[in-house]
């Protein structure tokens with residue numbers, strides 16, 4: 001599996017370099033997808049095209065699920081799950097908080113996860129069963145037990161009904177924790193949780209390409225990744241962190 005990791009790391013770096021060329025380009029073509037707040041640009045499409053091209057050159061029999069290009073079935077038993085540009089809104093506002101997220105999964109789940117943050121040149125990765133790493137050095141998540149001192153990350157999808165119900169949850173949580181962060185790129189949020197920069201992370205309605213790589217990196221960093229039922233009208237959610245904190249957060253969401 002480490003050969004899959006090397007492949008994903010190389011492709012994520014190449015896509016990151018491509019994206020940096022159009023970061024803060026005022027002429028980038030942008031359109032709305034599911035809602036007016038759900039933006040996609042030609043940079044998202046170009047990065048996904050590059051990633052799919054490199055994957056099919058190296059491993060033509062693998063499947064690929066990508067945010068912008070949909071699901072293409074393969075025959076090898078490996079499927080790549082790709083977010084070519086996580087944090088599109090940040091990217092389009094010139095906020096240097098966006099990433100490339102590439103995971104590979106087999107019949108048992110995610111086997112490789114890579115999150116590359118081009119603006120900081122930080123590469124987070126993991127292979128199932130191994131350690132999580134940041135630029136090759138092992139990282140471990142928070143061991144905090146105590147919700148009132150926990151720094152908790154969150155994020156919001158694009159559906160306004162989901163946002164409304166999640167806002168209720170976040171309002172309830174805010175007085176119970178040290179603070180809440182919303183940085184705007186779930187893959188980086190998860191990678192930072194794996195590195196202990198956040199104690200825990202919670203979001204309802206993440207898509208597979210937001211969660212696949214970062215979720216594995218968190219597990220390999222010793223954290224629990226717990227899927228939780230919908231709140232109100234929202235999609236299922238995820239809580240990531242040390243198990244005691246995940247329990248405490250799940251209690252507040254219930």
Ligand code: IPD
Pocket residue numbers: 083085086087088089154155156157158183184185186187203205206207210
């Ligand atoms: C979004 C970002 C955001 C998260 C949303 C995602 P995109 O991904 O990760 O932080 O809160 O749920 O959809 O659209 O920028 O790739």
Ligand code: CA
Pocket residue numbers: 039040067088
């Ligand atoms: Ca998107």
Ligand code: CA
Pocket residue numbers: 083085086087186209210
């Ligand atoms: Ca995303």
Ligand code: CA
Pocket residue numbers: 044067083084085086087088
């Ligand atoms: Ca994206």
